[in-house]
Amino acid sequence: MIRNLTEQDKEHLQEALVKSGQKVTPQREAVFTVLLAERDHPTVDEVFHRAREVMPGLSLATVYNCLETFVGCGLVRQVNHERESTRYCPNLAPHAHFRDKATGRVHDIELPPEVLKSLRSILPPGFDSEVIEISFHGRAQAGEQHSN
Amino acid sequence: MIRNLTEQDKEHLQEALVKSGQKVTPQREAVFTVLLAERDHPTVDEVFHRAREVMPGLSLATVYNCLETFVGCGLVRQVNHERESTRYCPNLAPHAHFRDKATGRVHDIELPPEVLKSLRSILPPGFDSEVIEISFHGRAQAGEQHSN
C-alpha cells in the first residue's frame, strides 16, 4: 500500500533537506514515503518494517538517522507518550495528540490558535517557550476515525 | 536537609495507601518524605540516592515499587519529557510543566480552570479524556525561582 511520493512531496522533502545542508538519498525518500503513506504515528520499528518492503536492504540505524534528520529540518514531529517508543508524525500544523487507552492509537487533535494563545498566556514572565506539547489520554468511542 | 513528615503529611500518606488496600511501610514513608522535602521533580535515581541517606539499606527496586504505588493511589504524578527518565511530582493541583532547556529543571506552571476547560473543548465528540499533559520546553530567565 505504499505509493510513491508525489512531485509535490518530493519537492517538499528536497527543499527541507537542502535548506539544512543535507542530501536527498534513496533511503530518506523511502522513509519519507512511508511516513506520508499511512499517517498513523508509526514507531521507528513500524517505519523500519514498512520501509523494508520497498527497500529490503535498509537498516534500522538508517531509519533512526533519517527520522532524526527529518526532525532536525522540521519535516516531522516526534510524539512521545509516557515512556513508550517514540512515534513520528508528518503533520506540521499545530495540533495536540490523543492517545486511545484501548487501542494505543494516537489521533491528531486540531489546535485552534486562540487555545494555543491562551495556553501561552499561562506562562509567567521570564518563561519563553519554543515547543508546547499537549497530550490527552483516554477513550475514543468506537467508530471515530480520526487519525490523520 | 530531609526533615520528617509532618503529622498531616503522614495522615495524607496513610489515608491514600489504605484507601487502595496498601500498607504503610518504613520504605514508603522514606520515599514519600524525600518527595515532599525537595519539590524539584526528581528522577527515580535521585529519589533513590536521597532516600538512602535516611535509610541506607533501601533498594532501587523498592523505590520503583513505592513510586508506582504512589502513582496508583494518586499521591504523586509522573512527569515525562521526551524520552528522559521519568520524574515524580507530589503537586496534585492541575498544572503544566515547563522544562528549561538550559538547566534541565522542571517548573510547575499553574493551570487556570478556564484554560483547562478551553483545552478540553477542542476534543471532538466521542473523545473522552482522563488525563491531559501539557509541557512547555524553552528557556526560563535566570532569576526565575518557580519550581514548586
Added chain:
DNA sequence: CTTGCAGATTAGACTCATTCTAACTGTGTT
C-alpha cells in the same frame, strides 16, 4: 578516467532506564 573525500549507510556492540524473577523478611493468624 581515477583519486580523494565528505557525508550517508550499515551491522553489531553498547548503554541505561525500567521491568522481571525468585529468594527473603516481617507481621499478623490459626
Added chain:
DNA sequence: AACACAGTTAGAATGAGTCTAATCTGCAAG
C-alpha cells in the same frame, strides 16, 4: 510454632535508542 501474604531485595533480563568503526556513494579536482 507453622502459615500465609504483602513488601522488599539483589541481580538478571529487556528493549528502545545510541555509538562505533567499517564500508559505500556521489561528486569535484587533478
